[in-house]
Amino acid sequence: MSAPFDEPGNATRQSVLVRPVPPSALAAAGRVFEHRAYQYRRAFRGSLVTSFVNPTLFLLAMGLGLGSYVNARSPDAFHGVTYLQFLAPGLLAGAAMQVAIFESTFPVMIGLVWRRLFHAMYATPIGPRAVAVGTLAWIAFRLTLVTTVFMFVSTLFGAVVSPLGLLGIPAAVLTGLAFAGGMGAFMATRRTPEAFNAIFRWVITPLFLFSGTFFPVDSLPAAIQPIAWLSPLWHGVELARGAMLGTVLDDPPRALVHVAVLVGLVGIGGSLFVRNVHRKLAA
Amino acid sequence: MPTDAPSPPLIRARGLTKRFGSFTAVDAIDFDVAPGEAFGFLGPNGAGKTSTMRMIGCTSPASGGTLTVLDMDPATRGPEIRGHLGVVPQQDTLDEELTVRENLVIYGRYFGLSRAECGRRADELLEFAQLTERRDSRVEPLSGGMKRRLTIARALINEPDVMLLDEPTTGLDPQARHLLWDRLYRLKQRGVTLVLTTHYMDEAEQLCDRLVIMDKARIVAEGSPRQLIEQYSTREVAELRFPVGVQETLDGQLAGLADRIEHLPDRLLLYANDGEAVAVAVHDRGLRPETVLVRRSTLEDVFLRLTGRTLVE
Known part of the structure; x- marks a missing residue:
């Protein structure tokens, strides 16, 4: 054993003086992030393969397969770009949303209910804010990995038209985070992940289908088109598409509105997540 | 305190x-x-x-x-x-x-x-x-x-x-x-x-x-632990277990044998400083418990005394 244990009495109060100070707020969130990185080391390979396979399959089947049919029937439907080029940014933002939803559901259940890892963290100088912020930071990192691979695959398929295309990565990460905070906040109030299936079926899937992902929103009936504005995913898809097709600079104020909506959601969702984790841990 | x-x-x-x-x-x-x-x-x-x-x-x-x-x-x-x-x-x-x-x-x-x-x-x-x-x-x-x-x-x-x-x-x-x-x-x-x-x-x-x-x-x-036992219990306890149904019929027959008697559903606890002496006295009164166990008082007895209940229920 170390010296403080060898001498009776040493483990009492005087040792307070020689202890390291608790990590700062930012460092504390960094420790939570580090913990997730340890966990991820074992899953890294499998997760990377999945990150490659998913976009490849989607771009093959829908971009090339369905796309060749669409392009042949109406060559000008997508204003001079192919269906695959239109579709790839939508899939990118949609994939970011789905990854974020998963990552803010099960790790939160593990943290608060199943293995109570968040409770273990809270028994140290780490506070609920660091737990929540570190978790979101990790989700941002995961999103960056997934969307970078997605962007790489899209480039191989010729889906990235503009050099601005790389901006699609931050756009998609932002989209994912806009969902992560709110979902994490909601799951922090649950005892079981039962609600997850309902949310996926009634919220995530419809958003994925109707947010301009697979077809332009203006092909929806005019009456329901404004609803797209309510979809966080639509803002993300528009941003990512603007970046990858290089049209983002055509209307910068519009792009800024998309960014503002997503940043606002990150802020609101993130604060609710912090609040709910705090309520659960410090009862 | x-x-x-x-x-x-x-x-x-x-x-x-x-x-x-x-x-x-x-x-x-x-x-x-x-x-x-x-x-x-x-x-x-x-x-x-x-x-x-x-x-x-x-x-x-x-x-x-x-x-x-x-x-x-x-x-x-x-x-x-x-x-x-x-x-x-x-x-x-x-x-x-x-x-x-x-x-x-x-x-x-x-x-x-x-x-x-x-x-x-x-x-x-x-x-x-x-x-x-x-x-x-x-x-x-x-x-x-x-x-x-x-x-x-x-x-x-x-x-x-x-x-x-x-x-x-x-x-x-x-x-x-x-x-x-x-x-x-x-x-x-x-x-x-x-x-x-x-x-x-x-x-x-x-x-x-x-x-x-x-x-x-x-x-x-x-x-x-020792203070609590000294304060709230006797040094020893005689635990008597009678055949099913007998315990309820013993009314008064044990009176005066111990400082205190606790009735648990399955046995009687007789608190005294000399548990062996209690066991002998029970026998002398013609009572025949199925088992007799003399042991030292524990915190369980303290808890029973203070709350009227056992710790692990």
Whole structure:
């Protein structure tokens, strides 16, 4: 054993003086992030393969397969770009949303209910804010990995038209985070992940289908088109598409509105997540 | 409740209260824990032990009264206090996806220790917890006793001033319990202050220098195990077990044989300083219990005396 244990009495109060100070707020969130990185080391390979396979399959089947049919029937439907080029940014933002939803559901259940890892963290100088912020930071990192691979695959398929295309990565990460905070906040109030299936079926899937992902929103009936504005995913898809097709600079104020909506959601969702984790841990 | 210890208390509570809505989990309790002592909260499930521990651990705000831990106020300096505590929660909160050693290292990081220091302490603690051979195995397949030892090792990674152990051996088999008690006893020998909750009177007797008995959110008695037994019980107990149905017919036949008689559903407890003499006297009155057991009084008897109930129901 170390010296403080060898001498009776040493483990009492005087040792307070020689202890390291608790990590700062930012460092504390960094420790939570580090913990997730340890966990991820074992899953890294499998997760990377999945990150490659998913976009490849989607771009093959829908971009090339369905796309060749669409392009042949109406060559000008997508204003001079192919269906695959239109579709790839939508899939990118949609994939970011789905990854974020998963990552803010099960790790939160593990943290608060199943293995109570968040409770273990809270028994140290780490506070609920660091737990929540570190978790979101990790989700941002995961999103960056997934969307970078997605962007790489899209480039191989010729889906990235503009050099601005790389901006699609931050756009998609932002989209994912806009969902992560709110979902994490909601799951922090649950005892079981039962609600997850309902949310996926009634919220995530419809958003994925109707947010301009697979077809332009203006092909929806005019009456329901404004609803797209309510979809966080639509803002993300528009941003990512603007970046990858290089049209983002055509209307910068519009792009800024998309960014503002997503940043606002990150802020609101993130604060609710912090609040709910705090309520659960410090009862 | 003043203590005999000369140094100021590490933990001091006065009128400490915890309410959840209209339910009072801890009702205005007073206690002091002195440096280096092993202090216990003994009581049945639901007595308020865990709520008290969580307030000491600065993870649950007090609803009333005052509490200081290491001379600090948990309400304002929680993170700082937690940096000096080692917490062993009732349920294991280990990361089962990580290895045994990784669990220690990552936990040390939460206290602001460098990776190198975490690694060094982890190796020592694995030795202490007798887990060195399992250092690189995943946590998930470990036995309950091993997980418990790992949780204790994890709680020591910051070299805490106070260990908070909530029901440390609940759910373990006897062998695993004794191994754990041995480790805790060693910590005590090294001067680590232990605060533990238990509903096992043998655990309290084994480990605690001093304890409070809790029942229904209040402290009903305080002292060393020996003091409590002397104060609230007799030296010995004769346990009589009669054939089914007979116990209820004994009205009055045992009168005057013992200082006090407790009627449990399955047996009678006759409290006296000389249990053997009681057993003989019972026989002399022509009564024929199926079994007679003479033993020394324990904290279980103290609890029964104070609350009219047994600890583990």
